[in-house]
Amino acid sequence: xxxxxxxxxxxxxxxxxxxxxxxxxxxxxxxTNELEILEFIISGNSYGINVAKITELMQIQEIQEMPLAHxxxxxxxxxxxxxxxxxxxxxxxxMGVSDNPDKDILIITNFNMMNIAFHVHAxxxxxxxxxxxxxxxxxxIYGGQEGVVTGIAKVNDRIISIxxxxxxxxxxxxxxxxxxxxVKAYTGVDREDIPIIVxxxxxxxxxxxxxxxxxxxxxxxxxVNNGEEAWxxxxxxxxxxPDDILSKISCLxxxxxxxxxxxxxxxxxxxxxxxxxxxxVIIFSSLIDENMQKKGxxxxxxxxxxxxxxxxxxQLVDTMVGKA
Numbered sequence: 001x002x003x004x005x006x007x008x009x010x011x012x013x014x015x016x017x018x019x020x021x022x023x024x025x026x027x028x029x030x031x032t033n034e035l036e037i038l039e040f041i042i043s044g045n046s047y048g049i050n051v052a053k054i055t056e057l058m059q060i061q062e063i064q065e066m067p068l069a070h071x072x073x074x075x076x077x078x079x080x081x082x083x084x085x086x087x088x089x090x091x092x093x094x095m096g097v098s099d100n101p102d103k104d105i106l107i108i109t110n111f112n113m114m115n116i117a118f119h120v121h122a123x124x125x126x127x128x129x130x131x132x133x134x135x136x137x138x139x140x141i142y143g144g145q146e147g148v149v150t151g152i153a154k155v156n157d158r159i160i161s162i163x164x165x166x167x168x169x170x171x172x173x174x175x176x177x178x179x180x181x182x183v184k185a186y187t188g189v190d191r192e193d194i195p196i197i198v199x200x201x202x203x204x205x206x207x208x209x210x211x212x213x214x215x216x217x218x219x220x221x222x223x224v225n226n227g228e229e230a231w232x233x234x235x236x237x238x239x240x241x242p243d244d245i246l247s248k249i250s251c252l253x254x255x256x257x258x259x260x261x262x263x264x265x266x267x268x269x270x271x272x273x274x275x276x277x278x279x280x281v282i283i284f285s286s287l288i289d290e291n292m293q294k295k296g297x298x299x300x301x302x303x304x305x306x307x308x309x310x311x312x313x314x315q316l317v318d319t320m321v322g323k324a
Contacts, residue, residue, distance in 0.1 A: 036128050166286050197222045199226060209253070229256065303320070
């Protein structure tokens with residue numbers, strides 16, 4: 001198979017050591033509703049990715065092309081002991097090719113227990129921002145309910161579109177997403193009156209979570225777009241039912257990355273409130289690793305799962321609400 005070569009780690013903006021510093025030092029206190037975003041460029045347009053997803057940035061490495069691969073999969077490479085699939089992000093987005101391909105960059109990521117390298121044309125900088133300053137995209141402009149942009153940030157007079165990398169990988173390889181076959185069908189255990197709140201910004205994952213929970217017999221669901229919407233709803237219930245909150249919210253399932261309010265901040269607010277703190281909270285996120293597990297424990301999460309583990313999620317809900 002033909003292969004391309006360039007073997008140089010890209011250190012201008014960020015290196016593996018810098019990534020580690022970002023992961024450990026950006027949020028001295030977990031739950032502050034902040035994140036760091038890496039701005040990258042494709043065909044002159046600015047896009048963003050959460051630094052928490054990134055392990056390294058590199059220039060184009062030795063690439064082994066794969067037969068019968070998806071059109072947007074360029075191939076695989078192995079810089080050290082890990083094999084990474086390379087995704088042509090410009091191709092996926094329908095953008096033009098790079099003006100200077102020898103200087104293109106691979107954003108090396110790890111999420112949903114996968115190693116994926118996203119091929120981009122350049123990287124600009126890393127900046128810290130509050131989730132409160134990230135706006136939900138307009139569905140008309142960014143592709144309706146199935147749009148690939150999950151948030152819009154304005155930084156230094158530039159508009160940066162934050163991409164849904166879970167959706168991108170699912171579109172290219174559906175077997176990398178949630179496998180509904182892992183969910184056991186409703187078996188007669190009465191679950192339909194158990195009230196559950198789900199906070200998830202991805203339209204694709206909201207639909208999958210709803211279907212998975214319905215298959216399992218959980219039909220009393222409130223599914224919202226972000227942590228702020230979930231918190232507003234929970235706060236209103238607290239005012240109306242301060243002595244009976246668990247009959248109104250039996251379980252909260254939340255993503256971490258969401259515009260306006262992330263899952264760690266939402267969890268911290270719930271668990272620090274004397275009326276709400278007994279509500280079971282499950283963090284269900286593509287970012288779950290050892291570091292994120294620690295952050296989730298700091299804010300009081302009852303359980304944490306990576307998004308492919310949909311079967312385990314239903315089992316956890318059963319345990320949390322006494323239906324196991």
